[in-house]
Amino acid sequence: MLIQRLCTLADLPEIERLAIASPVGITSLPADPEQLAVIIEGTEAAMDESVTFTGEERYFFVLEDLGTGCLAGCSSIMSAAGFSQPFHTFRNDIFVHASRELSLHNRTHVLSLCHDLTGHSLLTGFYLDSPWKGNYATLKLNACGRLLFMASHPQRFADSTAVEMSGISDEQGNAPFWDGLGRHFFDVDYREAERLSSRHGRSMLAELMPGYPIYVSMLPDAAQEAIGQVRPASQLVYDILLQEGFESENYVDIFDGGPVVQARTAELTSVRYSETAMVRIGQPGPATGNWLVANERIRDFRACLCDLAWQPGEPLTLGAQMADLLKVTEGDTLRLIGGA
Incomplete structure (x- = not known):
């Protein structure tokens, strides 16, 4: 069984x-x-119960395989993107060029460097180990368990949420x-650009990008075709995010051109439609469905996908073992939404 929880320093070797x-x-x-280690320490600091606003907090979640003790995957939430430096993306724009005398009217696709999503x-x-891909x-738990955390603690997050999806690249x-755009302004390959971005932040490279709009028709065909495309290995995750209500038409990543999706946090399916139930400890009845379920704690946050005997609006009866796994006791509340 897999349990999603916030990481600790003891997880460092597995996360590495x-x-x-x-x-x-x-x-x-x-x-x-x-x-x-800095990311993990930041997560431990973010667990402070006194945090009541969006800031530079980062919540790093891991999926623990309870059978082996190994980590099956990880994902995270940054409370506010671009807190210390702007969060850059390319915005998809349309320029209209018209000549009344020649009766010509052209609509042209351009990319404009922006930081519209700063503060989201x-x-x-997001990553899953090979056996779980x-x-x-598992994809659903890794992608959406953290959304139940956001639903339980809305004061810690922004009104809007964004996700960068990995774009097209080869092995x-x-x-x-x-290769068709960024390399002309920063002469390193894509792998090195990502490494530098990871170490020094996106703004360092974004500052070298042209500040004026880029006419897409002037890019090589391969670069044009990659705009807004998702790495095939990430397609299922992308589909799950679209089902959650994320929209994908407006922004793309400045490095690989992958889509950057965004949505109102409160309108995400797992936030808007999840329900809470009071816990009772006892003998559960036959399962009535599969549920994504999470407690409403911070430091001891736990989420999992499991079959449960529960009807919305009623208390949820858990066996002692399951209650212990979810770190809840009699009278606590759990947040649930339909799983598969």
Whole structure:
């Protein structure tokens, strides 16, 4: 069974293992133990019960396989993207050029460097270990368990949330969008650009990008085709996010051209439609459905996907073992939404 929880320093060796295995493009999961330790320490600081507003907090979640004690994956939430420096993306714009005398009217796709999403909460750092990739239930838990955390603690997050999806690149770390655009302004390959971004922040490279609109029709065909496209390995996660209500038409990543999706936090499916139930300890009846369930704690946050005997509006009866796994006791509340 997999349990999602917030990380601790004891998880560092396992998180480093995941980071080393993760593909180029996940800059929020650096394969550097010192950087990872800073991320974990930041998460432990963010667990402070007194946090009541959005700031530079980062919540790093791990999926623990209770059978082996190993980590199956990880994901995180940044309370406010660009808290210390602007969060840059390319905005999809349309320029209209018209000549009344010639009766010509052209609509042209352009990319405009912007930081519109600065201040949004940011879902980031999503990764699953190889044995778990393609498992829909695991993808769902890793992607959406953290949304139940946001639903229970809305004061810690922004009114809007964004997600950077990995764009098109090959096994050697080449990305057609970067090769067709970014490399002309910062002469390193895509892999090195992502490494520098991970270590020094996106703004360093964004500042070297042109501040004027980029006419998409002037880019190489391969770069044009990559705009807004998702890495095939990330397609299932992307589909889950679209089902949650994220929209994908407006922004793309400045490095690989992958879509940057955004939504109102309160309108996300797992936030808007999740329900709470009071816990009773006892003998549960036959399961009535599969549920994504999480407690409403902070430091002891736990979430899982499981079959439960529960009807909305009623208390939830848990066996003692399941209650212990979810860190709840009689009278506590759990937040639930339909799983599969």
